[in-house]
Amino acid sequence: GMRAPSSYIPRSVNSNDAIHISLVNPEKTVSTFHPKFTYSIFGDEESIFGYQGLKINLRYNSSDMRPVLQVTYNKKYKPVGDVEPTDVKGALEEFLPKTAFEKVAVFDAAIKDPSYAEWSPPGELLKTVQGKGDESFEIWKGSLADVTVKQLVKRIQILVPFFIEGGTMIDLDDTEGNLDRWTVFFLYKKTPAGTYEFVGYSTVYRYFLYQPLTRSGKSPAKKQRIEHEAYLDFTLPLPKISFSDLPCRSRISQFIILPPYQGGGNGSRFYNAIFDYYLEDKSTMEITVEDPNEAFDDMRDLNDLARLRTIPEFKALRINKQAMPRHTGPVPQNILDVPSLETLRTKLKIAPRQFFRVVEMQLLSLIH
Numbered sequence: 001g002m003r004a005p006s007s008y009i010p011r012s013v014n015s016n017d018a019i020h021i022s023l024v025n026p027e028k029t030v031s032t033f034h035p036k037f038t039y040s041i042f043g044d045e046e047s048i049f050g051y052q053g054l055k056i057n058l059r060y061n062s063s064d065m066r067p068v069l070q071v072t073y074n075k076k077y078k079p080v081g082d083v084e085p086t087d088v089k090g091a092l093e094e095f096l097p098k099t100a101f102e103k104v105a106v107f108d109a110a111i112k113d114p115s116y117a118e119w120s121p122p123g124e125l126l127k128t129v130q131g132k133g134d135e136s137f138e139i140w141k142g143s144l145a146d147v148t149v150k151q152l153v154k155r156i157q158i159l160v161p162f163f164i165e166g167g168t169m170i171d172l173d174d175t176e177g178n179l180d181r182w183t184v185f186f187l188y189k190k191t192p193a194g195t196y197e198f199v200g201y202s203t204v205y206r207y208f209l210y211q212p213l214t215r216s217g218k219s220p221a222k223k224q225r226i227e228h229e230a231y232l233d234f235t236l237p238l239p240k241i242s243f244s245d246l247p248c249r250s251r252i253s254q255f256i257i258l259p260p261y262q263g264g265g266n267g268s269r270f271y272n273a274i275f276d277y278y279l280e281d282k283s284t285m286e287i288t289v290e291d292p293n294e295a296f297d298d299m300r301d302l303n304d305l306a307r308l309r310t311i312p313e314f315k316a317l318r319i320n321k322q323a324m325p326r327h328t329g330p331v332p333q334n335i336l337d338v339p340s341l342e343t344l345r346t347k348l349k350i351a352p353r354q355f356f357r358v359v360e361m362q363l364l365s366l367i368h
């Protein structure tokens, strides 16, 4: 016969296109979207081999984010040589929580359970924020050492490989007792009915700062430093110190707003709320960001600039025109009153590179 050779049938599909992520509430599917990246799950080609009509549905209870994974297809092809069809479930399950539902029917029944209406996010309510129109959002905050916070993070961590290029999930089985160095912020939409719908989350890691001794060795920080070292060295008896009192740098590690909620100012409001929290936090000396991408940098620049522009000393910054002819770069350092800028920088807890970037943006905006 004239049948086309079977090699003409496309046997691979793009894994980003094949995966449908949905958020579901008792009434309806709130939203459906695709992951942006799947290379860490399905390989650099981001392809899945060996199925016809493949559909991968990862459905989430929109409040507690307990998922169910459903993989369907019309046909599974025979292996080609020693290339077997991709083990789709196996590949994804590594990134999903053990508490995932195994059956769609059980997931559907759980969504309809009256307990949906009573559920509230783990941790404590940090802030209520007004969105566009009359939309209301809540930011909840908790430690990763809190089992309910940890459980929710386990359920949503697959969003890191899905949406952050080069992002890595937190090792939640960390046995070194470092979980309490992580603070997690959850952004939820509060519906008029009082139920919660997941929008995004961010994790922040606390880095302890060493306080160098003064020459006399009588630095007031000495006691603290010794206690800190004792804490790190587990052979020494653990002093009774509170973690939250040690001076630290708080580093935003992962920050995600789900696609249906992007581009509407949600990321900015969430970022500013986290920033406000650490400005108030006495032990945090500096707020930094781990490996930000371009989209995050843009959002950060806009919001840091807006924050600084509310400060009169910053708004009063001027370019020293007399210094201008000598300089070649965009903003010469010698035109700035560096000591007072440094005071402003430490007060605002912005990391040096980011701060001077925003200063440069401000000065450039004065030229036009």
Ligand code: ACO
Pocket (backbone or CB within 6 Å): 163, 164, 252, 253, 254, 255, 256, 257, 258, 261, 262, 263, 264, 265, 266, 267, 268, 269, 289, 290, 291, 292, 293, 294, 295, 296, 298, 299, 300, 302
């Ligand atoms: N590309 C370029 N710029 C962007 C993007 C984007 N995808 N998204 C936002 N911005 C910039 C824009 O300049 C925007 O200004 P506009 O309002 O004039 O458009 C500004 O940021 C503020 O936008 P928001 O609406 O407040 O930001 P959003 O809610 O979309 O959140 C974020 C931005 C966090 C980057 C979101 O798109 C997201 O979660 N993306 C996927 C995951 C991700 O990339 N996370 C950051 C990784 S880095 C890290 O985790 C430390």
